[in-house]
Amino acid sequence: MSVYPQPPELTQEELQRRNARSRALGLFLGALVILFFIVTIAKLGGNVMNRPI
Amino acid sequence: MTIAAESLETSSPSFDKERPTIAFGTARDYYELLKPRVMQLVIFTALVGMLTSPEPINPILGFASLLAIAVGAGASGCLNMWYDASIDALMDRTSKRPIPAGAVKPGEALAFGMTLSIGSVLFLGLIANWQSAAFLAFTIFFYVVIYTMWLKHWTTQNIVIGGAAGAFPPMIGYMAVTGSVSLESFLYFLLIFVWTPPHFWALALVKSKEYARAGVPMLPVIAGPDATRLQILIYSIALIPVGMAPALISHAGLLYLVVATGFGVVLAYYAFDLYRKREGDEARKAAFRLFGTSILYLFALFGARLIEQLLPLLPWSLMK
Known part of the structure; x- marks a missing residue:
């Protein structure tokens, strides 16, 4: 038997709410990545291509 | 027991006292924590502040700056709800907010509020400038600590002084583009500052x-x-010249002047009616x-200033 406290068993409603929240969080993080990328390109401007190869 | 746990007992059918409480919040609840209606006002006024700057704005960086300002304002709203959850629970108007509910x-x-506060300030600093980021940080501090934790519970002038926090966005918007403030952006601060008490x-x-x-x-x-009706009337009458000031002593145009005068008189009339x-x-x-x-x-x-x-x-204006 585990010595750690077991997490509570979730009801159907709780599961649905948790899943919806996880999806929203995933979308938010994805949007943040895209925003950071676009803003970085906008900040760099033409210099984005200016690097030694 | 926390307010949230107490209200969970009554509002949520699936709450069980014996088991650990888990978060029931959906994305919408977290969105509501940001006071979206206040955010609309912040976005709108900060946008006007940005567009009145004489310097050109990169549309992407302008949009991102506006987003940072809006999220910073939302974060301060979230921290306000966190601190005031106990009194929100006592008032019908606020009892359905996510924490008391x-x-x-x-x-x-x-x-959530602290993460968004720090994130929005850093983001604005990195994409715009650190002056506007510091101003945004000060605004969040002013709203959460000076207004929410102190003034609101202490003085009848709470929303008069605290109103400054809601009035800063046009200046932050202008500062995000130029790194400084202008007379016109200050006049918009003054306008919202004087508008807040009667509102x-x-x-x-x-x-x-x-x-x-x-x-x-x-x-x-x-x-x-x-006494409140009298104060409302005084502020509403004072709002007429304050509203007109951006056209009279700064760069706002005729459209703005007409709208500011007309709506200023209407607002003062309704204040008199209330009196x-x-x-x-x-x-x-x-x-x-x-x-x-x-x-x-x-x-x-x-809106009038934005149109100006x-x-x-617009394309047909550029063709002239």
């Missing part, structure tokens, strides 16, 4: 019993409804009418 736990709201007190007049129950020293609770009607349903209706008109007033003035700034950018 039990959808979001206070600790989660605190973490808020009109609502507080109707909700004074709730504020009294929650122990918040709003002006109608302490000084009484008649006269002191009893019963008529008084209540007059208060709601003034409250609604005050929102329209601000959107009309900033955007018209020259």
Whole structure:
């Protein structure tokens, strides 16, 4: 038997709410990545291509 | 037991006292924590502040800056709800907010608000400049610590002084583009600052019993409804020249001047109407009418200024 406290068993409603929240969080993080990328390109401007190869 | 846990017992059918509480909040609950209606006003006024700057704005960086300012404002709203959850639970108007309703736990709201506050300030600093980021940080501090934790519970002038936090966005928007403030952006600060008391007190007049129950020293609770009506009238009359000032002593145009004058007079008229009607349903209706008109007033003035700034950018204007 585990010595750690077991997490509570979730009801159907709780599961649905948790899943919806996880999806929203995933979308938010994805949007943040895209925003950071676009803003970085906008900040760099033409210099984005200016690097030694 | 926390407010959230107490209200979970009553509002959520699936809550069980014996098991650990888990978060019930959906994305919508977290969005509500950001006070979206206040955010709309912040976005709108900060945008006008940005567009009145003489310097060109990269549209992507401008949009991102506006987003950072809006999220910073939302974060301060979230921290306000976290701190005031106990009094929100006592008032009908606020009892359905996510924390008193039990959808979001206070600790989660605190973490959410702090993360967004720090994130928005850093983001604005990195994409715009650190002056505007510092200004945004100060605004969040002012709203959460000076207004929410101190003024709101201490003085009848709470929303007068605290109103400064809601008035800063045009200056932050301008500063995000230029790194400094202008007379015009300061005049917009002044406009929102003077607009806040009649706007808020009109609502507080109707909700004074709730504020009294929650122990918040709003002006109608302490000084009484008649004194509040007089104060509303004085501020509304003062708002006419303050609203016109950006056209008279700065760069706003004729459209703005006409709208500011017209709406300023209408708002003062409704304030006078509220001053006269002191009893019963008529008084209540007059208060709601003034409250609604005050929102329209601000959107009309900033909308007019926005149109003035955007018209020259339209394709047919560029062809001239």
